[in-house]
Amino acid sequence: xxxxxxxxxxxxxxxxxxxxxxxxxxxxxxxxxxxxxxxxxxxxxxxxxxxxxxxxxxxxxxxxxxxxxxxxxxxxxxxxxxxxxxxxxxxxxxxxxxxxxxxxxxxxxxxxxxxxxxxxxxxxxxxxxxxxxxxxxxxxxxxxxxxxxxxxxxxxxxxxxxxxxxxxxxxxxxxxxxxxxxxxxxxxxxxxxxxxxxxxxxxxxxxxxxxxxxxxxxxxxxxxxxxxxxxxxxxxxxxxxxxxxxxxxxxxxxxxxxxxxxxxxxxxxxxxxxxxxxxxxxxxxxxxxxxxxxxxxxxxxxxxxxxxxxxxxxxxxxxxxxxxxxxxxxxxxxxxx
Amino acid sequence: xxxxxxxxxxxxxxxxxxxxxxxxxxxxxxxxxxxxxxxxxxxxxxxxxxxxxxxxxxxxxxxxxxxxxxxxxxxxxxxxxxxxxxxxxxxxxxxxxxxxxxxxxxxxxxxxxxxxxxxxxxxxxxxxxxxxxxxxxxxxxxxxxxxxxxxxxxxxxxxxxxxxxxxxxxxxxxxxxxxxxxxxxxxxxxxxxxxxxxxxxxxxxxxxxxxxxxxxxxxxxxxxxxxxxxxxxxxxxxxxxxxxxxxxxxxxxxxxxxxxxxxxxxxxxxxxxxxxxxxxxxxxxxxxxxxxxxxxxxxxxxxxxxxxxxxxxxxxxxxxxxxxxxxxxxxxxxxxxxxx
Numbered sequence: 099x100x101x102x103x104x105x106x107x108x109x110x111x112x113x114x115x116x117x118x119x120x121x122x123x124x125x126x127x128x129x130x131x132x133x134x135x136x137x138x139x140x141x142x143x144x145x146x147x148x149x150x151x152x153x154x155x156x157x158x159x160x161x162x163x164x165x166x167x168x169x170x171x172x173x174x175x176x177x178x179x180x181x182x183x184x185x186x187x188x189x190x191x192x193x194x195x196x197x198x199x200x201x202x203x204x205x206x207x208x209x210x211x212x213x214x215x216x217x218x219x220x221x222x223x224x225x226x227x228x229x230x231x232x233x234x235x236x237x238x239x240x241x242x243x244x245x246x247x248x249x250x251x252x253x254x255x256x257x258x259x260x261x262x263x264x265x266x267x268x269x270x271x272x273x274x275x276x277x278x279x280x281x282x283x284x285x286x287x288x289x290x291x292x293x294x295x296x297x298x299x300x301x302x303x304x305x306x307x308x309x310x311x312x313x314x315x316x317x318x319x320x321x322x323x324x325x326x327x328x329x330x331x332x333x334x335x336x337x338x339x340x341x342x343x344x345x346x347x348x349x350x351x352x353x354x355x356x357x358x359x360x361x362x363x364x365x366x367x368x369x370x371x372x373x374x375x376x377x378x379x380x381x382x383x384x385x386x387x388x389x390x391x392x393x394x395x396x397x398x399x400x401x402x403x404x405x406x407x408x409x410x411x412x413x414x415x416x417x418x419x420x421x422x423x424x425x426x427x428x429x430x431x432x433x434x435x
Numbered sequence: 436x437x438x439x440x441x442x443x444x445x446x447x448x449x450x451x452x453x454x455x456x457x458x459x460x461x462x463x464x465x466x467x468x469x470x471x472x473x474x475x476x477x478x479x480x481x482x483x484x485x486x487x488x489x490x491x492x493x494x495x496x497x498x499x500x501x502x503x504x505x506x507x508x509x510x511x512x513x514x515x516x517x518x519x520x521x522x523x524x525x526x527x528x529x530x531x532x533x534x535x536x537x538x539x540x541x542x543x544x545x546x547x548x549x550x551x552x553x554x555x556x557x558x559x560x561x562x563x564x565x566x567x568x569x570x571x572x573x574x575x576x577x578x579x580x581x582x583x584x585x586x587x588x589x590x591x592x593x594x595x596x597x598x599x600x601x602x603x604x605x606x607x608x609x610x611x612x613x614x615x616x617x618x619x620x621x622x623x624x625x626x627x628x629x630x631x632x633x634x635x636x637x638x639x640x641x642x643x644x645x646x647x648x649x650x651x652x653x654x655x656x657x658x659x660x661x662x663x664x665x666x667x668x669x670x671x672x673x674x675x676x677x678x679x680x681x682x683x684x685x686x687x688x689x690x691x692x693x694x695x696x697x698x699x700x701x702x703x704x705x706x707x708x709x710x711x712x713x714x715x716x717x718x719x720x721x722x723x724x725x726x727x728x729x730x731x732x733x734x735x736x737x738x739x740x741x742x743x744x745x746x747x748x749x750x751x752x753x754x755x756x757x758x759x760x761x762x763x764x765x766x767x768x769x770x771x772x773x774x775x
Contacts, residue, residue, distance in 0.1 A: 401579075401587045
């Protein structure tokens with residue numbers, strides 16, 4: 099019974115139902131190629147979503163991560179071209195992008211942890227600053243010849259399967275690091291002191307302070323970690339797209355926040371799971387990528403994401419008020435809201 | 436007694452913030468007038484600014500209302516675009532070949548646009564007031580939804596070729612003053628009266644100052660919040676109609692940067708994002724400052740992206756300044772009370 103009430107179960111059912119509906123309408127949905135495509139389009143989203151999950155669990159919200167991501171990815175590419183760094187391996191661009199991401203996340207940390215600016219307003223502001231700085235000083239033109247290693251990585255497949263008929267199915271090698279990172283984030287949240295303090299912070303700031311956890315230090319770490327994750331996501335995005343376009347990723351924050359919230363993370367903070375987020379990202383990718391197979395025009399994509407998000411938060415709110423009512427019954431001496 | 440005391444207090448506070456803002460306005464004006472005398476300090480520039488200010492100002496007033504209750508309305512731009520699209524769609528559907536359209540259809544189209552705004556506002560009200568969803572998330576969802584519906588219905592194409600009578604509103608003058616500017620002044624006055632002279636307005640401030648206390652005083656805090664988001668939707672639809680009338684077009688992705696701008700304006704205008712304090716005058720002054728910065732940057736041929744940086748920079752700077760000043764004030768009052 100408890101399993102049924104869990105958000106993850108509802109998500110799995112939603113994903114299965116949706117797959118069946120799409121599959122009935124167009125059989126090409128149930129091919130390995132399509133499955134791998136959904137994975138491939140989820141990699142970058144998942145990295146962003148993991149960062150957003152951490153922020154949301156801590157009771158904040160971050161809308162600057164797409165700006166951080168594209169800033170890091172684009173700047174890393176520009177720097178490598180500028181200094182003619184063109185190594186064979188990916189370590190340099192990834193390290194560069196993560197470093198830039200952490201620095202930008204540090205700016206968020208200063209605004210949020212040191213000055214206590216509301217997270218939405220702080221990240222809205224920094225997002226404008228980052229995007230503007232990149233377009234003014236680093237470049238505003240589209241780069242199509244990205245460094246060789248990044249370009250090659252776009253087609254690095256872990257396995258290729260050629261079915262008897264149909265298209266070649268390619269599973270990108272990124273699936274391994276992404277799974278590792280996902281597991282690491284999960285361990286970080288559930289098995290470390292830092293993770294505990296993130297949950298505690300979302301549960302209540304004052305209570306966390308009384309526990310002896312430094313609010314500022316935790317927040318600073320959170321936003322730097324998110325910056326690093328976004329930087330990594332940004333460079334991988336550039337690599338998978340095989341081009342660096344500074345105008346990209348704008349507006350993608352909504353899809354990712356939607357995925358995390360659908361995944362059951364509570365926007366009030368204090369609750370959220372990595373598994374739920376993974377499912378949320380898959381659901382959003384499924385809808386965005388396969389709406390056309392359902393016979394719905396692509397221009398309704400955004401409305402679909404909005405409607406899903408609306409359903410997600412309504413369900414959450416209803417559950418919350420039911421819980422509150424139960425609590426009130428349990429402690430009937432407390433005055434109602 | 437208590438109520439009078441608190442009014443007196445906010446009155447004094449208002450004074451300080453407004454004086455600060457007036458100084459900033461004067462400084463910005465002076466700076467750009469000196470630096471760019473031939474482009475910024477011209478009547479053509481002032482006219483163009485007075486056509487652009489109203490849209491932002493009305494949207495910002497909408498954000499201000501929700502922020503006064505401690506919430507936020509991120510869906511304003513989506514609502515204004517949706518309202519403009521519906522109105523434009525009705526208008527272009529009933530235009531004759533010669534480009535003539537009866538005034539009654541224009542009125543119907545505008546009414547339809549406003550109804551869209553009210554409906555959208557009602558959805559927000561339902562979510563925030565009735566279902567208790569966090570305002571950020573509720574309006575983020577409706578922002579995506581309204582925008583998505585608008586894109587879906589129009590396939591992302593803008594509707595243009597609006598009738599001339601309608602365009603006259605957005606581009607004409609009223610006794611020599613640009614009509615949108617006149618409309619903005621009327622709306623600002625109306626909202627000013629609403630928040631300062633009515634019970635609803637007082638309740639808005641109470642809810643924003645202390646939601647718990649408002650709940651315990653059984654003044655219908657949910658109803659107050661519901662009204663705020665409804666009015667916010669209404670104001671957004673008016674802004675949408677004015678934009679459509681000025682540009683003679685409606686598009687689902689117009690002004691996507693306006694949401695950042697509106698929040699910058701509201702915060703610069705001295706509205707406390709946690710609710711409970713703010714003035715319409717502050718919002719109007721802040722809009723004027725930012726419009727001057729934008730026009731000034733244009734006149735100086737700065738890149739438009741640099742304006743984006745300055746918007747974000749102003750937002751963060753003002754917030755940090757508020758925090759620092761607040762801290763100094765608290766520590767001062769603590770040390771004062773310790774001494775006595």
